[in-house]
Amino acid sequence: MPNVSHLVDNERLNLFLESKKISTRELADKLGISHAAVSQIRSGKNHMSSNTMYKLFLLFPELCPRWFIQGTGHMFCEEHLSEKALAHASSKDEEINSLKEALKAKTELLEAKEEIIQLLKKLNP
Numbered sequence: 001m002p003n004v005s006h007l008v009d010n011e012r013l014n015l016f017l018e019s020k021k022i023s024t025r026e027l028a029d030k031l032g033i034s035h036a037a038v039s040q041i042r043s044g045k046n047h048m049s050s051n052t053m054y055k056l057f058l059l060f061p062e063l064c065p066r067w068f069i070q071g072t073g074h075m076f077c078e079e080h081l082s083e084k085a086l087a088h089a090s091s092k093d094e095e096i097n098s099l100k101e102a103l104k105a106k107t108e109l110l111e112a113k114e115e116i117i118q119l120l121k122k123l124n125p
Contacts, residue, residue: 010044
């Protein structure tokens with residue numbers, strides 16, 4: 001992640017919104033403030049109030065406050081990244097278990113065929 005500590009808060013807000021593909025209007029609706037207010041924040045004309053910032057962090061728990069306020073660390077909180085990784089791992093675990101079951105069924109079928117072959121060999125020496 002590039003160093004963004006030199007960026008002002010509106011630039012970090014713009015980076016976050018671009019990464020989430022959220023428009024100014026969408027953000028205004030979610031925050032319960034006017035479209036014009038969000039436009040002024042995004043342009044740097046006005047700063048975000050602490051109340052609006054608080055709402056932003058509630059709406060987007062993945063947004064790391066330290067990154068947003070200070071420009072240090074990562075844009076997305078590690079807890080959120082861990083949740084995504086766990087969800088991905090969980091789906092992979094399900095896929096692995098399904099493959100294990102299929103392998104077990106194929107092995108049992110192969111063993112049954114081997115038994116039949118052995119029985120046929122005994123019948124026809």
